[in-house]
Amino acid sequence: MRLSIIGFLAVGAIAAPAGHVLHEKREFLSANWQKKHAIESRALMPMRIGLTQQNLDQGHDLLMDVSDHTSPNYGKHYTPEEIADIFAPSQNSVDAVTAWLTSAGIARDRISQSWNRQWIQFDALAHEAEDLLKTKYHVYEHTEFGTGNIACDEYHVPAHIQEHVDYITPGIKLFATKPKSTGRDGLQKRTFGVTGKAPVLPPLMKPLPQPLASLKALSLDLICGVAIIPECISAMYNITKATKAAPNNKLGIFEALGDVYSQEDLNLFFATLASNIPQGTHPELRAIDGATAPNPVLTAGPESDLDFEISYPIIYPQGSVLFQTDDDVYQANYTYEGFFNNFLDAIDGSYCSYSAYGETGNDPKLDPSYPHNVPGGYKGNLQCGKYKPTNVISISYGGQEPDLPAYYQKRQCNEFLKLGMQGISVLIASGDSGVSGRPVTGDNGCLGPNMTVFNPGLSLKPFPPS
Template sequence: MRSFFLPVLSLTLSLAASAIADPTLSPWKLHERRSHIPAGWTRTQKLDSSASVPLRFALAQSNIENIEALLYDVSHPDSPNYGNHWSASQIAAKFAPSTESIDTVRSWLIESGVEPHRMKLSPTKGWLEVASTVEEAENLLLAEYHVYDHETGTKHIACESYHLPEHVTPHVDFVTPTIHFDAKVQKRTDKSYGRVPIGQPGQGSTPKTTGQIDGLLTQIEDCDKQITPICLRALYGLWYQPVAGDKNSYGIVEYSPQAYVQSDLDLFAKNFSTGLEGVSPTLVSIDGGSVPTSASSFDYNGESNLDLEYGMTLVTKGQNVTLYQVGDSVEGASFNTFLDALDGTYCTFEGGDDPNQDPVYPDTASGGYSGQEDCGTVTPANVISTSYGYNEADLSAAYAIRQCNEYGKLGLMGVTFLFSSGDWGVAGNGGYCLNADGTQSPDGTIFNPAFPATCPYVTAVGATQVSSGKNVWEPEDACEQVIYSGGGFSNYFSTPDYQKAAVEGYLQANPISYSKDIYNSTGSRAYPDLSANGANYAVAIDGSFSLVYGTSAASPVVGAILTMVNDARISHGKPPLGFINPTIYSAGFAGAFKDITNGTNPGCGTLGFNTTKGWDPVTGLGTPYFPSLLAKWLTL
């Protein structure tokens, strides 16, 4: 059952001459195979052979195999190039698909009978599109296309597997439409598994709430009952006033229709944030993202209100916070929608993503965003916090790997990406776990890791709590109130070098007794990287305060702490932190985190993993302590 953990398969086939235009193009290799139909989808009928299908070939990026080494060169504290981040033009030049890749794929298509006028290369040279019929696509890829129906009424075109000639395979990341069902990103759901637009009421949400608070508890002695900004400042030593706010930047990402309510931000500021009443984050609209004034409920506003109330308060009025509001309220957005806006080289054909995977703009629906898709139009902030995510198994490995490499490229540019690790322990969103055939269900028994948290080029943030009866001066525990800190081992990504010693140390000191059939024991990226409090937050929502829980609370808190470290570095003439993982795992930073040694992250019918001294797959390295981090980072 290990097979569904493998990103790319390589089965060599002999092909009959009648299947392709030129039999000399053999042998062929299996490029991707899907082991199951995703939840909610049913294969219904064979696709008509004369129907049109726009094939898109994602061309392999040059030097992408070296991205880890290149990223370490500017991110490892022992490197002489630490902090020498790249420009966007350097990134584009280094990773653009080679002329050889373009020519190889184009030549194969021409030899197979595709006329040149039916091929188009994207402006970024990352994608080659072919106007094709189903019959031709099936012959080109040795595939069989069917129509798939979703329980919501959505239809999709896909195949079970596809092949490429052996000499073409190294030049193509993946082809669409093929095995992928990677649609719009959704919020982590607590009620159901399935692809629903993010932020829609009735679909569950992260964070979670236990309801309204009868009365605010604002004393530091009450932090085991309610978390407020003073609790977080005491827990993590964040007593700092920014001095370089005009040169620094902190970004928080929200996906429409989830949006903040200004009156709630003002209510929170009135109680906790001197000078922030009436202050809004700087809105950067991506593909029609807006902040509507009509909706007001936890489902619509809980996430954004939480992120901004605590993010803005912890960095104080001296540091502006940028809100990236992504997607219109009709079509929604995917992570690729946001990444396209940050990096024009990531955009697909003619500035748009594949319509079978990502939203297409202009949105022709009533009330939709009618402008052109944002492509390379947004300057990324130094630190970007995101509290949304998939289950890793929702995506094909090729799709996840390509997106992960993009986070690596942005890390080269000096951007720190933070993602919440999920709220279901070792289970996936909604408590879904994997079955032996790769499907997901509530009664599955195989651990179901999160993405992008498992991408080795982002920093995954888990959750802790101040347990009942304890105070902020005592060690926190892993979060086991309402939510469980997401953590475990990737099924797609291998263990990065910066993490090997920490993970090996954990496994040696804490032998895992579970069967190797329920988690990936083959040496993979482990998460989270660090943690922060995620329980009992007092959040202003819909005109009153509610108790809120989630790793989505922890991520913006860590983002605020790192933003203040950047402020100090910038004020001393130093560059921003960029990708932090090689540094925080290094020996020199061992004392910069408060170790968490109590608690587990249950899921999939197990207690999950256990916390322990040092790194663990529940709380990572522990919680950040700002004075220690500041002192250590100022020496780099």
């Protein structure tokens, strides 16, 4: 479903009621939805008005001010509370929207503001809401799942209010929740990548050209020409041996999609190629939404193993933290197109209810939801702010930018910006195809009928280094 937020009426558009302008309009109704009947005029509806945040246009400059070593404010990072204040809707927006509501007959004692200051909330009878927004509400039914939504085709707000309003619910968006699976029948182990319109592809792997023992007998130059061992990485990047460890400066590593490290694999790697690292060395597990780790060696994830086999020789004796995300049932059969949201929820509780670009919190169409009431599922609530983020977080997962809606990715970009302002560095791997999407058809990964349109990868966001 394509949505558009319209600031001014185009020439030839239907005239808005006097004093009001069109704020949102659905351009067409998806074939998956049927418009059933008008909502009863006395039906009570919870109304939520998402307020426009302030200072997002200054976010890049604020980040650079504390990140550029030539800045006098270098290293003077913001606290989560300071960030909330910087980007919270202005009091002017709160006052303007509240004044509009009271002038329209919504009593002041019916109006409240959410704890994160991003929402104005009140309950209204359907006819009150329709009069307020100059619209008509209907019940819509999803043709496949049978779920219902209350929504409208378009709505209007006073012209002087529009700049203060991001979006309003119930509004034009339609959410369909997929029926929950009742068991694990037919589950299949998934490999590396983000699900989406393109198929999920496994990591590119090939065997060594000769036994490892023979390779190790060669000079380092010859070894690094055919295989990468810890000494190769140290030589290429001029990395000296680490000697110190700070307990509050562990390296964070994100893992998901059923790719889970094996301790047996790490032990074998340490014994063979990093003998200075003791057997049994392992990351601290910060399990998100019921995730588990490690796995037995027969079900080990090659990407997770590789992440720790590359990082430990660089940072040891510094420790690491594993942010394994989502319960085993979801990970084994990840059918959602969304990615990263549950992880971001867990390290920043405010992100669970963060409103931007017509989206609040996780997207029920794109993200796994909790409680997950199936055998083996995580029965707890979505974990919000469960863990403190590490100072550096490495993400070695990728996908293609066209696979996810722009509003979904822009909301995540804002979160990466805010993490950076707190001094948290999130590093996202560019992947086997650089900063472009991985080739699925053709040989260059591009889009369009002539395969000439650049297809950016998910790592090509403005704020996380790639």
